[in-house]
Amino acid sequence: MNDYLSEVFGDGGLFASRFPGYEMREGQVALARMVDEAMRGGRHALGEGPCGTGKSVAYAVPAVHHAHHEKKRVVIATANIALQEQLVRKDLPMLASVLPWPFTFALLKGRNNYVCLDRMAESEARGELRGLYFDDQQRQVDEVLAWAEATKTGDVSELAFIPHAQVWSKFSVGSEECKGDGCPFRDDCYAERAKATAQGADIVVTNYHMLFAHLAVRQATGQDLVLPAFDLLVLDEAHEAAEIAREFFGFTLSEHTFGRLASAAADLGNKQLAGELRQEAQRLFAALADFARSPRHKKRLKAPAFANDAALQRALGKLVALAKARAEDELADKKERATARNLAKNATTAAARLSEGLAQSNPACVYWLDVDNKGRTKLRSKPIDVSDLLRAELFARCPSVSLVSATLTTSGTFDFVRRELGVPEGALEVVAETPFDFASQALLVVPERLPDPRDADFIDEASRIFQHVVDACDGRTLGLFTSYRNLNAVYERLDGREHRVLRQGDLPRAELTRLFKEDVGSILLGTESFWTGIDVAGEALTGLVIDKLPFPPPDDPVIDAICERDPRAFDNYLVPLAIIALRQGVGRLIRCKTDVGVAVILDKRIAEKGYGKKFLKSLPPMLTTRRVENITRFLEEAAYARAS
Template identity: 30%
Template sequence: MDTRYIDADYLSHFLKTGGSLDSQFDYFEQRDSQIALLEKVTSAFNNKQVAVLEAGTGVGKSFAYLLPALAWVKKNDERVVISTGTINLQQQLFEKDIPQAQKLMGLSVKALLLKGRQNYLCKRRLHDLLQEKDLFSEEIEEIDVLVDWANETKTGDKSHIPFMLREGLWQRVQSESDACLGIKCPFYESCFVMKLRKEANESQILVVNHHLLFADIETRLNGLPFDENGVLPAYTSLIFDEAHGIEDAATSFFSSSLNRFTVLKQLSLLARSRKNAHTGLLFSLDVLSNSPEYLQECLVKMQDIKTALTHFETEALELMEKDYAFRFTAGTAFRLRSFLEAVANLHRAFHSFFTSFRALIQGIDEEDKSLPAVWEGKQIYKRLEYIAEVCESFLDWDQQEDYVFWMEKRRLSFAQNKNELFSKEDGQSYPIIHKTPLSIAKTMNTGVFSQFETVICTSATLQTSSGFSFWLQRNGGQYLSKERLICAAFPSNFNYRENAVLAIPTDMPLPDSPLFQASVEKNVLKLLQASEGRALVLFTSFESLRSTASYLRDNSHLLTYPLLVQGEADRFNLLKQFKEKKDSILLATTSFWEGVDVPGDSLSHVIIVKLPFAVPNEPVFAARSEAIEKQGRSSFAELSLPGAIIAFRQGFGRLMRRNTDRGIITVLDRRLLAKSYGRLFLTSLPETRQLFCPMEDLVFEIKSFLK
């Protein structure tokens, strides 16, 4: 079918004075930058281009890409996928922006929100749990309530559960590709995930997150044609919102990891004991098999895997000693012998088990091999085989230059933050080994830019002092021809000059000073008093955050505002409390530098403790830095500095969320003024009032401005 072009003039009319958006509001102000952005998106659809478009906060980028996307799918009977970095934005697009855009245009296009499958109930896993309900006596009441909900829900979506459910229970009933029997499942016809996939086939706009998108792209890179249905139905165009996070999302998705829980989860599906009862798939297979002697052999060899796993963990923790992480390099290779022997031992234990497990299954009559239990057994076998392959890849790590091999320690408890790293002394550590791609640029080119007709990448923070070159280099844009690529920036329409102040105290010690942390604690207290709470304090390390939180609590008689600390509640509840308690203070680190949307008086002061440079010895960052240095280039200029500028701009962007917002951004890191690169951070920001003076004067000015 010939391409039917969409008209930018026609589409922009909806967003102009006198258009249908104007008619919906008593007070409407046309946003020229929004219209210019819409025109670029329209051009990218018509010319089948890759568009990298930075749109400042307040531009209204959602409508600027939704109107062309809706017009395109309607005219050309195609499908567009919109991928975001957060569930919050997914829900806003699906529940608010897309319906409103359709109403503006007078169009009806079927749209669907798709989350990762772990957000949906698996009916078979719930059924299996009910068979063992007596083993979970302390949870019987909660299980019964969950069953009642499962019988009523139309979607199976966890976010629709109207009561608090403990995470451990949900994990036992959530849908997982690891546990899916597909067409062999007795609940296949009523499966929530399968219903969604059917609905997705009938939808022209799909709203997904980056992780789900990359799951689909992986199946296509592994051989599934791009014009066939994979994890998602086939699509021709793709919009990345929150595109500043693509590299991290792709790096995470295309990494392989292994820890004890990955292994034990699969083994527990095969055999587990609780209250002297033995259950699991092996016992079902044993009943079917004509070779029952292999059951005991499997159980013994599963124990061998667990023993090898314990040895593997001991050696991994020994390698890391007091560090939180360890990277495999030519310089550390001499220390790896004992660990690699433990990995080889674990690999052998897996393959010894596979021999017995295959024999048990081969003893099942042909007519019984189509039974769900056998199918599930084969699925578990495949997953354990993949885990064994991850083990094997570590044995020749030095032959794989495109990957970073490393390990880290994590907390065993959920008491702090589930992703918090820590030292061995806790006695609660467990290791995770990782194989991470050194770069995702080629994957983005072969899996995204070369395959889809139109790709739109947009965010409020894509540029650094060198324009878009950093983002393009990291995400595969260097492979695109000049004709195929559009890059453009559309400034925010917010009045930062009148409503925002950038404050830097000139008498702070530099961050490398031993006096810095004590000065942070003392001055954060003064700054919070000046703004009467209403503040988000952004740290770059948990250690600094915890020390500051402790200091503020020790001086609670001087600071009476509610104090919320990351790690003491989950992200959702922290943000909920922060919005509801108008004078509250939120202390947070990395994940809160972006995606926090708190308009109004609840957030009038953002305090940035240190410039968000990546930790130099973080394994993946260190490996990427070395790769740049080996080519005779500067990793500071090409990786560290631009990455910090993007993150800094994200942190700065937490303050102004609506055009009526006003407040202060205080940066306690004097490198902005003392180092030559500081001006690159400053010039990356919108034009604001600037206040560079000693702390006492700054506190006085903050009080005056906020009053």
Template identity: 30%
Template structure:
């Protein structure tokens, strides 16, 4: 039977879903999406599918996916954005769909290396305080019992103490020497990959998927790829590809390398090597030379520190003074912009790095060829090679970041507010080619889905960013499923046009809304500075004791979101991470204030470089790129308000461009109701309060 027919039957009254869940209600959008996914899986190709909150898109892609696996034996990889969504999919949604269909399939969950306990790191780790030593004891006992070793499953995984210890016991992706590690049998990461290789459906996250595209063998070969939260794939790819060099990274590598000082207590890898040199190296001459080289390397560590300090401070010269607690960024286009004509400081640091790579590489070679080399030396050799390669890569990265001569990359330096030194960064201007390879290379069919992939129903922008389209040899089909909620009855939208001091106007309307409605209010900002000023003013406008929290000032986004969910009449001010991926159903959120239309900062180095490329193609960057990108973000933000069919809420956009700008069309199209324009915050708040009050009275018995 064709896959599409199987899916249609599962959705019929009396079909598998209705039989398994007596309260099952068919949702037309979910069924349409599932059928379109089935068609893509059956015939191949790429589908971009947009399905807003409430459609139930997990079931809509999992159902055809598992039916397809059962019928064909093809391997499907499902990627979602975060580890918690990954857990939810694997532990709740996938078993539910398999149960409803009465199927049993080999399925596996695979996260990135650094999420698993590394038995070797756990053995070597030592706690600095009695509490840390207790926690390490609990971790060891848990690791001895647990079959998976996924640190997210450790009881109290979110606790502060566990989080700070996590990096010391987790698999370090760049330090793990799986090829020579003796703990392969007990290694959780090795076992997780083995389970993935044996499974026909593997659930991963975007970061792992992105890394797998650049590293062979990380994931088993697959035929079908399903990417959920696909609007975030580009950003994840970009951060995976980003290169950076900093004083901090050098210090970290120096720490791992350790010291080899005779007569003193050494640290790190080199001190362990010292214990092995005598038994491993039969030739006195070879041993003496190696010992001399390593001692010299240890002595160079302080010189490297001093020279790196000087170089990275030089990178910070002429950085404009900035305000606030966030790093400043300045783009550079070549080495001269960073260092003038004087490359001496750079050459000195590069020479230190080369020397580390050469000496450690030579040590690895000697250990390998040592006559007495046994299992222990193999492990040591692997570690030496690994650290030697990291020194080599760091030198290559530093040279590349200074040269800045890859045309399709943007290069910049950044400096934190309390730092004397700058860091160097580079990221590709477009990641479309990488995304296309990920989606198309080796796969027969791919489905990319999200609540937001189009601007006013047009998928061109998202497709272009993901490297898809007829002209790029990667045609795609698209589907946009409407919301199943009666949004026009559930929400009201307002535009506030209240003068030139934006932060003050935002604070005034938030306070007025709070007094008029006393509902949970989320305020989404695009700039930290505006958030800070609005926060200060709100503190004077709200009564003492009213719950008012600002992201990063009162805690990290995740923690504040949790508190906000459990509170009533609270005000939460957020940036970036609260625009998407957070769920505040029902009374957890009834008033949403958008401080500004979320355009990217034009002097963001990547945005600036992208605009240059577009102009070269005679395309106008603002309309062609900035508007659709901002529309997508705006839709994500607005999507926080109504999460269920019974939710109610008001949206206030404090940006008159939504009412007047020539490009307002796609932003307006993103709203399910026509927004009303107000100049008076008090009047707007009264109107919003009346709407929410009326709804509450309708609901009361």
């Protein structure tokens, strides 16, 4: 171990002297050593740190060391706001109080996370903050207004609630709406203040969208305009990076997209053009909806010329001309010209994307139509592969990128994530050992004689076993489902007389999680968003039931394109993707050294198909059985062991 790491993590070190009962974790030290070596030697690194490793502190210690001693700025990018908040509110302040190396840090979020004083003033002037909402939304508006008078950061996360999207849209703007130097509130802008603070910080915490925006702008302009220039990069939750990159570098167009442009045209005084834009957008998206519902349509678009956008394109052309003329009008004020410049840019982008989407003109992308249950249609696109882009714009331009996650490997190797993200050869690799004793803490059950998940009688049998788990665990069960159909079918069959049943969709995710933790003995049923991020340690969670192996849906356009390109896509892509998702789901069960629980997978393919061995090899080393009856015995023996 490097001397400074020994001084921090070792027995008798800084952590041991500061925190009574501190125990050095070998896995945490191994991750810290890897990140240090990568940063010191200008190398890239891949590190897997299972739950309980303390991976954020493991990479933050070398980040602080190199920022202080070598005057290198470090950016830490994460996939979700919760981890960003943990870093800036807990981990980094703790290190600042313990480590002998002074350093500064800052959190930088996307512009729409900060209140925009200009948007708030415009909303107030238009009367949009009074009498236009349901009572609960009006209450939120009033609370946001009161908070906006007192806040020093303008960061929406300061609020004690999550504002409704319709409410927050009256107080914030995205980067494409920002008036920049033309804004009358430029000197008081919270987003610009956060950006200025980040410019002076040693460590900048941000999210993947900001990182990818930085790469895109730097690629286009050659300048560091989104994030400050940085020397070292850490990607936490790196298993999510590829999909977030696909989302970021893709696009979505809807009737609402053009409705916003129409409103902007009306603001410029041309209500006739605004009406034309709305009418033509409505006509086009109605045609797209009809096409999407037709029997000949598959989700992915493969044939151009299925819709005519000529009239809408003409209207967009008029809007661009109008906006450019206003932007160059010396009689218009600075704010009006800035607004017009933004409008011209946004209308040009929308026109180009519409043309590309309808023609499917980029062979590196997939295009498809999404229709929601209200018949609203979206034209969407994503790049099929982001590895070349990330290899060129990230790994080739940043001396050291350290990728960490609890789930980076599949079947014991980093091969899949290397391919997905374009990680160059020669990267360091570490799989940290778990601090948990899974052989005594967890039981994996794959029930015998299960129907195939596609069979008609699967749901009845799955519900019967789910009820058995609930009874054995006295409630305290989390059900993770691959579809709302399965979730609702099990919900209808569960006996909810003794235990409260919480279902995704009935309440916000955060509220469901809080109730599940507090109401010990309750049952929580969730789909995709509950497979990751939910952290329920202790007695509230004993049973985990997973309905199916989480393969991506077969009609996913990206999956369809990958399968076209690669005849072995099932083994090379679908299985690894499902393994990572399953590992995330199973990872909800054991969150600390005193947790005990059972994981039940209701998909016999994991035990009976050849590829099932890859899934089993990737899971923690739990005791395994195919007999549901062994659940009660395991829990009784675990309880006895804890009591003795």
